[in-house]
Amino acid sequence: MRRRLTPVDRVGVDERAAVLGKRSIKAASQQEAIRLAISMVDLTTLEGQDTPGKVAQLAAKAVCPAPTHPEVPSCAALCVYPARIPDAARALAGSGVAVASVSTGFPAGLTSLELKLEETRQAVADGATEIDMVIPRDAYLSGDDQRVVSEVEKVKEACGPAHLKVIVEVDELGGYDHIRHATMLSMEGGADFVKTSTGKVGKGATPAATLVMLEAVRDYAHRTGREIGMKAAGGVRTSKQAIHQLVLVKETLGDAWLTPDRFRIGASSLLNDLLMQYEHGDSGRYQRPEDFSKE
Amino acid sequence: MTATPTRAALAWEYSPAPEATDHIRLRDRYELFVGGAWRPPESGAYEPTVNPATEEPLAEIAQAGDADVAAAVEAARAALRPWQRLPALERGKYVFRIARLIQERARELAIVESLDGGKPIRESRDVDIPLAAAHFFYYAGWADKLAYGLGGRAVEPMGVVGQIVPWNFPLLMAAWKLAPAIATGNTAVLKPAETTPLTALLLAEICQEAELPDGVVNILPGDGATGAALVRHPGIDKIAFTGSTEVGKDIQAATAGRDIGLTLELGGKSANIVFDDAAIDQAVEGIVNGIFFNQGHVCCAGSRLLLQESVAEEVVEKLWRRMGLLRVGDPLDKNTDVGAINSAAQLQRIEALVDAGEREGATRRTVQCALPERGYWFPPTLFTDVAPAHRIAVEEIFGPVVSVLTFRTQAEAIEKANASAYGLAAGVWTDKGSRALAVARALKAGVVWQNTYNQFDPTSPFGGYKESGFGREGGMAGLRPYVKVKR
Numbered sequence: 001m002r003r004r005l006t007p008v009d010r011v012g013v014d015e016r017a018a019v020l021g022k023r024s025i026k027a028a029s030q031q032e033a034i035r036l037a038i039s040m041v042d043l044t045t046l047e048g049q050d051t052p053g054k055v056a057q058l059a060a061k062a063v064c065p066a067p068t069h070p071e072v073p074s075c076a077a078l079c080v081y082p083a084r085i086p087d088a089a090r091a092l093a094g095s096g097v098a099v100a101s102v103s104t105g106f107p108a109g110l111t112s113l114e115l116k117l118e119e120t121r122q123a124v125a126d127g128a129t130e131i132d133m134v135i136p137r138d139a140y141l142s143g144d145d146q147r148v149v150s151e152v153e154k155v156k157e158a159c160g161p162a163h164l165k166v167i168v169e170v171d172e173l174g175g176y177d178h179i180r181h182a183t184m185l186s187m188e189g190g191a192d193f194v195k196t197s198t199g200k201v202g203k204g205a206t207p208a209a210t211l212v213m214l215e216a217v218r219d220y221a222h223r224t225g226r227e228i229g230m231k232a233a234g235g236v237r238t239s240k241q242a243i244h245q246l247v248l249v250k251e252t253l254g255d256a257w258l259t260p261d262r263f264r265i266g267a268s269s270l271l272n273d274l275l276m277q278y279e280h281g282d283s284g285r286y287q288r289p290e291d292f293s294k295e
Numbered sequence: 296m297t298a299t300p301t302r303a304a305l306a307w308e309y310s311p312a313p314e315a316t317d318h319i320r321l322r323d324r325y326e327l328f329v330g331g332a333w334r335p336p337e338s339g340a341y342e343p344t345v346n347p348a349t350e351e352p353l354a355e356i357a358q359a360g361d362a363d364v365a366a367a368v369e370a371a372r373a374a375l376r377p378w379q380r381l382p383a384l385e386r387g388k389y390v391f392r393i394a395r396l397i398q399e400r401a402r403e404l405a406i407v408e409s410l411d412g413g414k415p416i417r418e419s420r421d422v423d424i425p426l427a428a429a430h431f432f433y434y435a436g437w438a439d440k441l442a443y444g445l446g447g448r449a450v451e452p453m454g455v456v457g458q459i460v461p462w463n464f465p466l467l468m469a470a471w472k473l474a475p476a477i478a479t480g481n482t483a484v485l486k487p488a489e490t491t492p493l494t495a496l497l498l499a500e501i502c503q504e505a506e507l508p509d510g511v512v513n514i515l516p517g518d519g520a521t522g523a524a525l526v527r528h529p530g531i532d533k534i535a536f537t538g539s540t541e542v543g544k545d546i547q548a549a550t551a552g553r554d555i556g557l558t559l560e561l562g563g564k565s566a567n568i569v570f571d572d573a574a575i576d577q578a579v580e581g582i583v584n585g586i587f588f589n590q591g592h593v594c595c596a597g598s599r600l601l602l603q604e605s606v607a608e609e610v611v612e613k614l615w616r617r618m619g620l621l622r623v624g625d626p627l628d629k630n631t632d633v634g635a636i637n638s639a640a641q642l643q644r645i646e647a648l649v650d651a652g653e654r655e656g657a658t659r660r661t662v663q664c665a666l667p668e669r670g671y672w673f674p675p676t677l678f679t680d681v682a683p684a685h686r687i688a689v690e691e692i693f694g695p696v697v698s699v700l701t702f703r704t705q706a707e708a709i710e711k712a713n714a715s716a717y718g719l720a721a722g723v724w725t726d727k728g729s730r731a732l733a734v735a736r737a738l739k740a741g742v743v744w745q746n747t748y749n750q751f752d753p754t755s756p757f758g759g760y761k762e763s764g765f766g767r768e769g770g771m772a773g774l775r776p777y778v779k780v781k782r
Contacts, residue, residue, distance in 0.1 A: 007726035009746050012577025022417065024312035024629035032307050215576050250307070251620050258307055 003145055006184075008176040008212055017207035020251055021244045027281075030243070034278045035072055036258060037242040038065055041274075042100055042130075042231065042266045044079040046199070052087040055080055059091030061293065066275055069282070075271065076260040077130055081106075082123050089127030100130035100165075104155060107169075107198035109134035113151065120158040130163045131155070132231075132266075134198060135182060137172045145185055152189025165193035165231055165264075170209040171202025179209060183216040187228050197234030199266065204234015207244055214252040221253075230257070233266025239277040242270055309622075312629040314416045319406055321493070324355040327363055327516070328499035330370035331509025337362040342518075344492055347413035348626050348635040348670040356492050359515035361524045364484070367513040368530040371455040371482040374510030379452055379480045381508075387438030390478045392505040393498075394431030397424065397470075400501065404494055408466055409626040411493040413635030413671070414589050416627050426751055427470035430769075433753035434474035437774060441479060444771050450778040452480035453556050454532030457525040459546075460495070461538045462488035462637050463592040463693075469495050471757075471768045472535050477511055479777040481533070484513045486525055488538075490638045492516035526550065533557070535776065537594070540691075540717075540762050558766025558776045560594065560758055562691040563719030565740065566712035567597030567748060570705070571605045573724035577746065579613045582697065585722055585748035587621060587633055587675055591695040592641070594763075595720035597748050598692060600699045601708055607701045611679060614697075615660060618675045623664050633695060636671040645673050645694035652678050652687035657698070683714060691717070705730065709737045718760025722748045741767075 025033055043062045045054065059078050066072040077098035080088050088099045101123045105111035111119075120131055133155045139147035156164050166186035170179050186194050194213055197204035210232045221227045230253075232245050242265055249257050257263050272292045280286050324341065326333040336357045343352035359367070378386070397404065401424045408419040441450050456476050460468035465487055476483045487495035499514045515521055519542070526534055526549050533556030536546050540561040550557050567585050569578045585597025602610050626634035636642040653659050657678040666672040673694055681688050681698045688698050702708040712721055721740040723731050735743040741759045744750060751757070756772035758764060766776045 007572065007574040009574035009577035009726075012574060012580055012746065016577070016580050022421075022629075023309060025309060026312055027310050029308065029310035036307050246307070254620075255307070 003143055003181070005177040005181050008180050010176055013176055013208045013211055017211045017248065020211075020247045021207055023247045025243050025247070031278065031281045033243045033246055034239060034274050034281070037239070037246060037265060038271065038274050039073040039076060040260045040264050041075040041271055042077045042079045042233070042264050043075045043271055044199070044233075044266050044268050046079070046081055046102060046106075050081060050084050052084065055084045055087040056091045059088055059097070061271070062097045063092065063095040065271060066278070069278070072275075072278065076264055079132060079266060082119060082126070085123055085126040085128050098129045099127055100132060101128040102132045102198075104133040106132070106134055107200040109136050110138065113154065116151070117154060117158045120155050124158075124160055124162045128162055130165060131159050132165045132167060132195060134167045134169060135186060137169055140173065140182055148182070148185045149189040152186055152191060156190035163192045164190065165195045165229075166191035167195040167198055167233070168213070169198055169201065170196050171204070176208070176212045179212045180216045183213045184220065187217070187220045187226070191228060193229035193231050193264065195231035195233055195266065199234040202234070205232035205236050205245065207248060210245055210248050211252065214248060218253050227256075227262065229262045229264065231264040231266055236265050236267050237269050238273050242274060309630050311625070313625060314406055314409075314627045314629060316406055316410070316627065319403060319410075321354050321407070324357075325492070325496045325516070326357045327359050327367070328496065328502075328512075328514040329363070329367045330373070330513065331503065331507075336360060342489075344411055344490065346410050346670075347490075347637055348667065350669050353410060353493065356496075356516045359486070359517040359521045363515060364521065364524040364528055367484045367515050368455055368457075368528050370510040371484050371513055372530055374482045374508055375454060378477075378482055378508055378511050383439035383441070383480070386480060387435045387478060389505060389507050390431055390435035390438060390474060393501055393507070394428045394435060396501045396504055397428040397431060397498075400497070401425070401428070404466060404497060406627070407493050407497060409634070412462060412465055412491045413626050413637050415631040415634040416629055417631065418589060423464055423467045426753070427467045430467075430470040430474045430753045434478040437475075438478040441774065441778065444774055445778065445780055449781040450479070451781065453777055453779060454481060455530055456481045456483050456533040456535060456777065457528065457531040458483055458485040459522045459525065459534075459536045459538065460485065460487055461594075462491040463589060463594070465491040466494035466498060468537050469498055472537075473498075473512060475768070475773045475777050476535070479774060481777055482511045484515060484525060484531075486515050486517055486522050489516075489518040523549070531555065533776065535766070536560070543764060556776055558758075558768070559764035560766070560768060561762060561764040563594050563596070563717045563759065563763050564599055564689065564691050564715050565595050565597050565717070565720040565722070566599045566601050566715070566738075567722035568601040568708050568712055568724065568734065569603060569606065569610055570708070570723075570725040570727075570730065571603040572726045573606075574726060574746070575606065575610060575613065578724040579610065579617050581722060581724060581746070581748045582610075582614055583617055583621070586697040587695050588749050590633055590636055590673070592637055592693055593749065595742060595749065596693070597720075597722050598697060599688060599712075599715070600697050601711055602699060602701050603708070604701045604703050607699070611677070611699060615677060618662050618677060621662065621675055623662070623672070623674055624667060633675060636673050636694065639671055641693065642671040642673060645692055645696065648687055648690060648692045649676060649696055652681070652685060652698070655685045655687070657681045657685055657687060683711060689715070705734065709734060713737075713739045716762045719763035720744070
């Protein structure tokens with residue numbers, strides 16, 4: 001069947017996203033936004049050099065990002081490659097911080113379906129409670145929407161009790177109407193969350209890309225009653241960018257989505273900037289970047 | 296079961312973010328600006344100008360009478376010859392200097408514009424003031440290229456021009472009027488609106504700072520009587536007016552039989568047309584921008600929303616939800632989307648028309664939001680079940696009120712859009728380029744926006760059809776009314 005795209009106007013989306021970046025978030029509102037953002041961070045390390053030691057250190061940071069500030073919440077999850085799941089699960093046991101793993105041949109998604117399903121099942125068996133899969137962009141770009149949906153369905157089934165986040169990889173789809181369409185396909189396939197990007201290509205979660213996906217989430221919820229979460233990943237490095245994302249959520253989906261159950265930010269370096277800005281808001285002084293551990 | 300740890304959502308609200316005003320130094324009293332100097336009015340009459348968000352007076356403003364108009368025209372006349380004889384390049388430099396000074400004082404101008412007129416600081420900061428500067432920059436560039444711009448023919452200025460501007464974009468409208476007038480070698484007498492004189496008076500200060508020769512720009516605050524005197528003064532060579540159609544007609548009658556240039560930019564009831572193949576979310580944003588920008592105090596506001604029946608319900612639903620997110624309140628708060636209604640009189644006009652809409656049977660939906668106790672406010676309002684004959688579909692409301700009508704085919708959309716006494720602007724929302732062009736061509740409107748609304752640029756002409764007036768402002772077309780072209 002020929003694909004029918006719902007049009008999305010690029011100029012309009014860019015303008016709207018930019019306007020929401022001009023909201024003035026200061027003082028108490030800023031401190032609250034930073035704490036909210038920290039509680040939504042999927043602290044991520046996805047590198048070939050990830051060792052058990054590195055993951056253990058990052059896990060400690062995810063559980064208690066700011067030891068001197070007990071009011072600062074834990075991050076939502078720690079996101080790792082499949083081989084590091086047992087390390088993450090051990091370090092996070094009982095902490096309330098979720099273990100997330102990328103899966104399905106991340107980041108390209110160019111392995112066989114059998115391998116993707118097996119990889120997912122094993123990740124869950126090893127202790128992952130959240131699975132970040134990628135859609136098969138080869139199928140999407142060749143027009144095979146059916147395969148995109150069915151892969152999501154099958155991976156969702158393989159997830160069992162684990163939450164499924166579906167990465168559409170916004171920079172590989174060819175425009176906003178495709179981002180919207182791929183987001184819809186992911187939700188129809190059973191995604192619990194939709195996610196912008198792997199963080200491995202392109203600009204990732206630009207405000208406009210996030211906005212397009214949030215609008216799709218909103219319309220899907222309105223049509224079906226199913227409320228899907230959203231994860232902005234890729235390129236969100238500063239507190240200002242993170243707050244911009246929160247404003248997008250607040251003014252597109254409303255306050256009900258301003259919880260870690262509905263909105264996440266996938267990031268590695270963001271957490272330190274959030275902590276630095278939080279400290280500044282608290283004490284009025286900027287700390288040196290080296291005052292914050294990288295792990 | 297959920298694997299995600301459940302946490303209570305933090306209640307996250309934006310804190311008030313008011314723009315600081317402690318650095319604004321308004322005088323207690325502003326005089327008339329005539330011949331490069333401040334002078335009291337002959338009559339000794341002063342009126343307070345009021346902050347519509349608080350009803351508190353901001354300053355006492357001199358009210359120009361007949362004698363003051365005569366003095367200002369005389370000063371402009373005296374300044375005309377030397378100004379005209381100045382090398383055009385030098386004239387352009389003065390205009391350029393005004394543009395630079397507006398930029399330098401942008402923050403102050405934006406705050407005063409919001410204080411005096413009630414518009415959100417976000418708009419005065421991001422739209423009004425930068426565009427005002429842009430108009431001076433643009434026309435500064437034309438000063439020494441007029442012959443090129445007008446087909447290589449010799450041109451001379453009209454002479455002394457009388458200019459009357461409205462209260463919805465006080466400084467920007469003054470810029471639209473003054474920049475092309477003085478760049479082409481005219482001298483001007485400008486009357487700002489009764490309720491919003493302050494930024495025009497700050498512009499007078501800027502003219503002084505720019506060392507613009509005395510009398511080239513004269514600023515006479517006052518009410519309708521001042522405007523009427525200016526229009527009827529025999530020493531005026533051209534009138535440029537932006538305001539209501541009613542006053543526009545009066546001006547045209549008053550200038551009949553005189554050898555005088557006249558441009559009128561009047562009211563509108565502009566159609567914003569959404570076809571079923573449009574990008575709906577962006578169309579909703581465009582509708583919001585079209586009608587709630589500046590509280591709907593926009594002559595080209597998209598106040599008649601024409602929706603194709605097959606998407607009407609979806610668009611109304613999304614629009615209504617979006618309207619609930621608008622932040623209404625303190626104009627000086629940087630997060631405010633909709634500010635105060637400009638004056639008590641305007642608020643009454645809006646209320647009267649909204650009442651008429653309900654009485655005539657349209658369905659009214661008004662956003663429920665907390666409004667400040669003092670000041671003039673009207674929450675964003677949507678009318679559905681509107682018939683084309685209803686007053687709210689015919690008359691200009693000039694407030695944050697949108698009337699929704701539906702259509703079935705492209706031909707019907709065009710017919711309905713054109714079925715108006717006005718013809719200022721229109722919006723066309725469609726993903727199909729051929730349709731956008733065909734509809735735009737068929738619309739009797741001076742400006743047609745495709746997949747956007749309320750976009751302004753100094754290079755683009757602006758003006759109306761029918762009772763929306765005649766003559767164009769902006770762009771090369773905006774030069775033409777200020778010059779006589781010789782053979």
